Amino acid sequence: MQNRFLLTILSFLIFTNASFGQDDSNSSRSSYNKIYFGIEQDVLPYILSGFIVTGWAGIKKTRIRASYAHANSPKFFRKKNIDFEQTRATGLNVEFFFKSEFEGFWVGPGLGYWWNRVKNDAEVQVRDFSSVVLSVGGGYNWFIWKGLYISPWVAGHFRLTGNKGFEMGGELYKPMLITPEVSLKIGWCFGREDKKKVPKKH
Numbered sequence: 001m002q003n004r005f006l007l008t009i010l011s012f013l014i015f016t017n018a019s020f021g022q023d024d025s026n027s028s029r030s031s032y033n034k035i036y037f038g039i040e041q042d043v044l045p046y047i048l049s050g051f052i053v054t055g056w057a058g059i060k061k062t063r064i065r066a067s068y069a070h071a072n073s074p075k076f077f078r079k080k081n082i083d084f085e086q087t088r089a090t091g092l093n094v095e096f097f098f099k100s101e102f103e104g105f106w107v108g109p110g111l112g113y114w115w116n117r118v119k120n121d122a123e124v125q126v127r128d129f130s131s132v133v134l135s136v137g138g139g140y141n142w143f144i145w146k147g148l149y150i151s152p153w154v155a156g157h158f159r160l161t162g163n164k165g166f167e168m169g170g171e172l173y174k175p176m177l178i179t180p181e182v183s184l185k186i187g188w189c190f191g192r193e194d195k196k197k198v199p200k201k202h
Helices: 002-020 043-049
Strands: 035-042 051-059 061-070 080-095 102-120 127-144 147-160 167-170 172-173 178-191
Touching: 035 043, 035 061, 043 051, 043 061, 043 178, 080 127, 102 147, 127 167, 127 178
Parallel strands: none
Antiparallel strands: 035 051, 035 178, 051 061, 061 080, 080 102, 102 127, 127 147, 147 178, 167 172
């Protein structure tokens, strides 16, 4: 299951690069139908001593975004008697915009695969488990210079699998069924920075 999910994301990224590299000089093709490519960084994983790798491709008002993130849960977010909790997550999201060129409000669902590791502080017991996660989120892309934008956003992540409890140190540990998230993305949309009008042929 894990290998299949990673293969899907890898195939998506290869397709994205191939699509972006195609010749877009055909005058019959409008800018509205142009395939855009972008990269993003989310500040939250870095705040949580982790990192994220994100890329997306889109056309018209719809984009597909693939990501891999690694983060550690802060103490106030962890359950009682849990000394350490780490999450590695892959995800594939479809996001819909109300304006063209991926500006303004967006909403969309996503499907992810999370690997979690937790450690009990009393007996130093370590447990690994994984989950298939359904995500629903939305935000706002605000372009501040050419292709550079910031995007405040919110999301809810629902565990479809891996949500059953298990014993750790004589106590029941049960993963959160719904995980809320609020953060800020910083991104770049390739192609948007070139706004020069092409002269019409007579």
